[in-house]
Amino acid sequence: MLHGKKLGILISTHPNQPGFHHGLGVAEAALAEGVDVYLYCIDDAVKGVGDARLQALKQKGVKLYACAYGAQRRNLPLSDLAIFAGLTVVSDLMAGTDRFISFN
Amino acid sequence: MKPSALFIIRGDPRVSHRPAEAIRIAAGVGTWKKTDITVYLHGPAVLALSEFVDELVDEDNYTRYLPILGEFGRPIYVQAGEPCLEAIEPATLPYEAIDEHRLAELAAAHSNVIYF
Numbered sequence: 001m002l003h004g005k006k007l008g009i010l011i012s013t014h015p016n017q018p019g020f021h022h023g024l025g026v027a028e029a030a031l032a033e034g035v036d037v038y039l040y041c042i043d044d045a046v047k048g049v050g051d052a053r054l055q056a057l058k059q060k061g062v063k064l065y066a067c068a069y070g071a072q073r074r075n076l077p078l079s080d081l082a083i084f085a086g087l088t089v090v091s092d093l094m095a096g097t098d099r100f101i102s103f104n
Numbered sequence: 105m106k107p108s109a110l111f112i113i114r115g116d117p118r119v120s121h122r123p124a125e126a127i128r129i130a131a132g133v134g135t136w137k138k139t140d141i142t143v144y145l146h147g148p149a150v151l152a153l154s155e156f157v158d159e160l161v162d163e164d165n166y167t168r169y170l171p172i173l174g175e176f177g178r179p180i181y182v183q184a185g186e187p188c189l190e191a192i193e194p195a196t197l198p199y200e201a202i203d204e205h206r207l208a209e210l211a212a213a214h215s216n217v218i219y220f
Contacts, residue, residue, distance in 0.1 A: 012125070012220070043125050087132030094216060095107055095138035102218045 003034035008093035010040050010102040015048030023103035024053050027062055037062045038093050041082065046070040049082045058082075065089050108140040109133070110214040112207075116148040117160040123149045124162035126220035131169035134176055142214065143173055144181040144207060145199075150188050153180060153195040170197060181210065 007030045013019035027037045039062050041049055048054060049066045058064045058081075066082035078084045094100050111130045117123040127143070134141035145152055157166040173180065174197045182189065184201040202210070211217045 010218070012122075042129065043122070087129060088136055090129065091133045091136040091138050094109060094133060100107075100109075100216050102216075104218070104220050 002030070004036065005099070006036045006038065006097040008038045008040070008097035008100040010042060010090065010093070010100070010104075011045040011048075012041075012043040012102070012104045014044040015051050017044075019103040020045060020048055020051075021053075024051075024057065026101065026103075027057055031057065031060055031062060038065070038097060039063070040065040040067070040085075040090055040093060041070075042067040042090070043070055046074060046076060049076075049079075055081065106138070106140055107216065108142065108214040109216040109218055110142045110144060110210055111218050111220060112144050112146060112211075113149045113152070113220045114146045115220070117151050117157075117166075118148065119161065121161045122220055123152055124160065124165035126218075127152060127169050127173070128165045129220075131172040135172060139216075141173070141176055142178060142181065142210065144183075144202075144210065146183045147186060148188050150182045150186050150192060150199075153182070153197055153199055154192040155194060155196055166196075173197065181207070 011023040030037050046066050064082040065085050068084040113123050113126040115122045130141050130143050157163045179198050179200040181202050182199050184203045
């Protein structure tokens with residue numbers, strides 16, 4: 001029933017905050033149901049792109065994006081841990097997914 | 105039908121960068137015109153509309169991105185009765201003070217509600 005649906009997730013909280021892990025939990029559950037998951041880390045969440053659980057989700061098929069501006073402001077290197085992008089991707093996720101949720 | 109997003113922005117911009125970041129995101133997403141953006145400022149976040157943003161964290165976001173929100177053709181909504189409203193006159197953008205009932209109506213009318 002959910003297979004092939006698209007879910008957009010925006011996370012802005014620091015990886016040591018509950019919201020970050022709630023977001024990952026939703027991504028995990030959606031992925032298990034066959035949902036296409038697009039996850040964008042913004043603001044303090046960019047510090048969590050290397051999080052082991054998040055990287056495992058990426059390996060399982062989550063399309064992982066991170067805010068290039070947020071990383072730059074925090075002196076975090078742009079790497080292949082995520083696709084570093086701008087707000088146009090957030091705009092596309094809001095407009096192009098079946099459901100868009102945020103954890104802030 | 106075009107999706108819509110209501111940004112509910114909280115926090116004190118005098119001590120937190122998050123209201124400024126939320127303004128940046130709302131403006132940056134709305135610029136692409138794929139989603140209709142509405143902004144509601146709650147509590148001290150109404151100070152974002154002050155003419156004097158030099159004491160706010162990440163003040164550049166207010167001077168750079170608030171005018172973009174003003175181009176979206178709808179007022180900025182603010183929390184009615186918020187004491188900080190007295191400190192924002194003259195406001196840099198038109199705003200409308202609304203109560204919680206009206207906020208609930210707004211939230212129900214949008215496809216996405218994003219709390220910051």
